[in-house]
Amino acid sequence: MKLAYYPGCSGEGTSKEYDVSTRAICEALGFTLTDIDDWSCCGSTPGHSLDHALSGALSARNLALASTMEADCVVTPCPSCLSNLKHAKHRMEDPAFKAKVDELLDEPTPALPEPYSVLQVIVEKLSMEEIAAKVKKPLKGLKVACYYGCLMVRPPKVMQFDDYENPMSLDNLLVALGAEVVPFPLKTECCGASLGVVDKEVTSKLSGRILERAKQFGANCVVSACPLCQMNLDLRQSQAEEAMGQKFELPIFYYTQLLGLALGLDDSALMMNKLVVSPHALLKSLDAPAEAVAPEAKAEPKAEDKSDEGAAS
Amino acid sequence: MEVIQLDKARNTNFLKEVEAESGQKLSTCYQCGNCTAGCPGGEFYDRQVSQIMRAAQLGLKEEALGNRSLWLCLACSTCSARCPNEIDVAGVMETLRSMARREGYVNDRPIESFWKAFLDMVSMNGRTFEAGVMADYMLRTGRGWSNLAMAPAALAKGKMPFFPHRIKGRKEVARIFKRYAEKRS
Ligand code: SF4
Ligand code: SF4
Numbered sequence: 190m191k192l193a194y195y196p197g198c199s200g201e202g203t204s205k206e207y208d209v210s211t212r213a214i215c216e217a218l219g220f221t222l223t224d225i226d227d228w229s230c231c232g233s234t235p236g237h238s239l240d241h242a243l244s245g246a247l248s249a250r251n252l253a254l255a256s257t258m259e260a261d262c263v264v265t266p267c268p269s270c271l272s273n274l275k276h277a278k279h280r281m282e283d284p285a286f287k288a289k290v291d292e293l294l295d296e297p298t299p300a301l302p303e304p305y306s307v308l309q310v311i312v313e314k315l316s317m318e319e320i321a322a323k324v325k326k327p328l329k330g331l332k333v334a335c336y337y338g339c340l341m342v343r344p345p346k347v348m349q350f351d352d353y354e355n356p357m358s359l360d361n362l363l364v365a366l367g368a369e370v371v372p373f374p375l376k377t378e379c380c381g382a383s384l385g386v387v388d389k390e391v392t393s394k395l396s397g398r399i400l401e402r403a404k405q406f407g408a409n410c411v412v413s414a415c416p417l418c419q420m421n422l423d424l425r426q427s428q429a430e431e432a433m434g435q436k437f438e439l440p441i442f443y444y445t446q447l448l449g450l451a452l453g454l455d456d457s458a459l460m461m462n463k464l465v466v467s468p469h470a471l472l473k474s475l476d477a478p479a480e481a482v483a484p485e486a487k488a489e490p491k492a493e494d495k496s497d498e499g500a501a502s
Numbered sequence: 503m504e505v506i507q508l509d510k511a512r513n514t515n516f517l518k519e520v521e522a523e524s525g526q527k528l529s530t531c532y533q534c535g536n537c538t539a540g541c542p543g544g545e546f547y548d549r550q551v552s553q554i555m556r557a558a559q560l561g562l563k564e565e566a567l568g569n570r571s572l573w574l575c576l577a578c579s580t581c582s583a584r585c586p587n588e589i590d591v592a593g594v595m596e597t598l599r600s601m602a603r604r605e606g607y608v609n610d611r612p613i614e615s616f617w618k619a620f621l622d623m624v625s626m627n628g629r630t631f632e633a634g635v636m637a638d639y640m641l642r643t644g645r646g647w648s649n650l651a652m653a654p655a656a657l658a659k660g661k662m663p664f665f666p667h668r669i670k671g672r673k674e675v676a677r678i679f680k681r682y683a684e685k686r687s
Contacts, residue, residue, distance in 0.1 A: 227669050229629060229671060230628065230675075235617035240682065292685065344592070391543070391576075462659075464659075465659060
């Protein structure tokens, strides 16, 4: 399957490991990624916070570029980019809004393709059995809290992916990789998003609660699919610890890193050493002899009936 | 407790403007409070999101635009997902925020400065890079020291590029911003 790839700006900086591991797992799973040539920033939170038409124009430029590629589907790893791209596409179904966007662009926008997350394509194009069959190194011993954050599932009308209160796609994926998934009620709570830049208090508290709960439920790591969530939970973990008056020391992986690890990919494709809270002790313990191994992996009860909702075309 | 004189404070056009700009029917809000109950920003707000919805519905422009909450909203869309009347509440918050900016109600300059620093970077290069955005933001506001505390960790991990990636089509992107600025002036 050929995918037009929108990496997003953070993939060139703070989430380099997400970009690199995404490319590696896609290759390993048989998806061909081609970067959208000369892609530009979607405007991120500042764009849509200031003006929907401005955000729409910044996103539309990229979708228009993607529409000229012969790809089966447009994808991005970043939920924040995806939210902007999807909102632009959906809002532009209204001719009045499209006119406002077109006024800002050199040329009127053509019909735009629907963008998807890399995660959605993986979990909808491949069955969990197919993925499990490719696992070379089961993630036994990892107790994972799956943290989805806001943007991947909300607002549901626009994102059209998984259950917006209790998503299961990452849970099911991690179970297929042999990890134990702990029940985690804060799956879709907000981490404080980009407000951390100007208001440390809000982000430290909200992220701190997520980490505290993950620990209380027995997780030894958290998995994320969002560069902003990952940064708040990992790079800013020390601020969260300060706000909550306790130590967490929880490694925060991108799901692509754990998927790559289970598929037996090389560390150069996973870039584990980019994580601020070091995962090395935990990963080393996975290689330890059998008696240290955790009980059989199991997901939350609702696993079965959530796995096949929604569909990427 | 503050007293609001409805006959004086109400601006009957205001509700229409908000509905038109957001595309949402605020008149269907029946104050169930679901949005407020799930709002992660609530504990930091000076007006709860359902109160802001009520203010907009009643045409209480000062109340709806002159609060700090608009600038603390995390755009998480929990409110939109849980509203029984399918109002995109987060979208309304965003609309109110852009109205507040246009009408000079800006209550929290630091966040505004961060957004501007970010978008200037996009306008110049076509993409952003964190180091540049943060430096610009700190110069504008003299704030952001808590971020600076994070910089060494980010640097050590090679996560802070010092030069932006400039795309070929950056002039094209700059024109988007130019037209946007012209339209607004
Ligand atoms: S959830 Fe909807 S109906 Fe209920 S108070 Fe909020 S906006 Fe009004
Ligand atoms: S989008 Fe804003 S108002 Fe709505 S729940 Fe999230 S933080 Fe609260």
